[in-house]
Amino acid sequence: MPADAPALRVDAHHHFWRYADGYCAWMADAPAILHRDYLPADLAPALKAAGIAGTVVVQAAETPVETDWLLALAREVPWVWGVVGWLDPADAGAVARAEAWRATGQLAGIRLWYQDDADGERLHSVIGAPLLSWAAAHDMPIDLLIRPRHLSAAVALVDASPDVRFVVDHGAKPDIARWPPDAEERLQWWDAMDRLARHRRVCCKLSGMVTEAATDYTPDSLKPYSDALLQLFGPARLLWGSDWPVALSASSYAGWVACTDRLIGHLSAPERAAILGANAIRFYGLTPRH
Template sequence: MRIDAHHHVWRLSRGDYGWLTPDLKPIYRDFGLADLAPHLAAAGIAGTILVQAAPTEAETLFLLDLADGSVVVRGVVGWIDFDAADAAARIEALAGRELLVGLRPMVQDIADDDWLLRPALAPLLAAMARHRLAFDALVLPRHLSRLVEVVDRHPDLQFVLDHFGKPHLATGDIAAWKDDIASLAARSNIVCKLSGLVTEAASDWQVADLSSAVDHVLAQFGPQRVLWGSDWPVVDLAGGYAKWFAATATLLDDLPADEKAAILGGNAARIYLSSRGRHTSRT
């Protein structure tokens, strides 16, 4: 089964997508599961992981309610206020929702680059591990060395590096990123999402512009620890779903069929669903 391990939906009227402004014209409108359906059908994708896009618990509840009424959404990666005094209780409460498979603080938008290293975060990550929730790391290259430390501190927690850690593909300045990726890959409790690359590349990107980063991640993590996501509808800023999916096929062309299948669905099913005690299919 193919799984899109990273996509969003949103309604502008909610008012909690502070980053989503009219300047982002191609995606400044409502996007729902019905809009996604043709892309999934064209790519032969049967299931998805729906990921938060607003730093509010209200949006997470909105996504969970959408998922409850959907056959295609297999799991939701949500958000809680990790800085709240009752953050542990909030994790406990949300963990009772069957389709919640992970949480994602929007680290890339947090002013303190050392936020991941705060001692107060430790018991919250321990609570996530107890509830078998994955920690999606939405970080920038400057956060990767801190992420290594956190991954080491929590060996029982499953980490997922979103969007390859957003390497600077547009400038080609990825040497330090490569070193940090190698360090992260040496830790067995983190996997890497093959997603979000085209919005980090030049506006006229070609598949060749992505290959160095993809080859490096595959060499370091191995095909069993890489999972594909569309990052739809954000991907519409850089060519769209179909172009990115076609680029993925080219980037993975040399891999055996079983390794391609793992990246395009099997790994997501294992990381987010079966290893969390969740079902891989819904009826």
């Protein structure tokens, strides 16, 4: 790319769904604004307004049928540069399905969904799963959808999987509405995230912040969180994402873009370009399409 060419901006985390399909069981308790279809035509105007060149669509349902559908969409929509799908590591057919998805050329990663678990027991059981060995063999990234109570299990998983690259979605969803939390809770979150960040093959997504924040959030109220992630992972290992349409329950797409620009505005131009696009292209192995 020529030195004067504009940096590509990438949304590394958004979703699509057809509400009537009923795949997303979590949506029963979600805000009413999410109880409808969200498809490429709904997102395209916001991407154009924000100057987003390409995206990574991430699974929103714990079923491989949804991933089949997302892969088909990615073949039709030129600005969808990759799909992060879902598989159950305990499923005996997981590796075969993952390999079939990889053959499409659209698969960017696999997401492990444990945010609703009471503890990290199931996540801990993933250690040594054939799906992780397959991911290591094919350099396929693994997204982790977890909360702070799962971080110790996530650390154990990463420690036991030295050849797998991981990304922690939404900073593991700390309770930003109470930020800063009590000293012990904050120390536990920081310590576990620090242990993950010490592995250079672990990245983190600068996303999902507004839905974990108070309804009257401001960039200043989110800044302690974004600053913590910057200190832990640095600009070279943060990936920006919108978490659209989930984030619409708290912010417009343009609102989160503007908020992000303020949160990282103190960084250098190359550092901002890395967070806003280059890191996602490198981490997921994306091929820009036009």
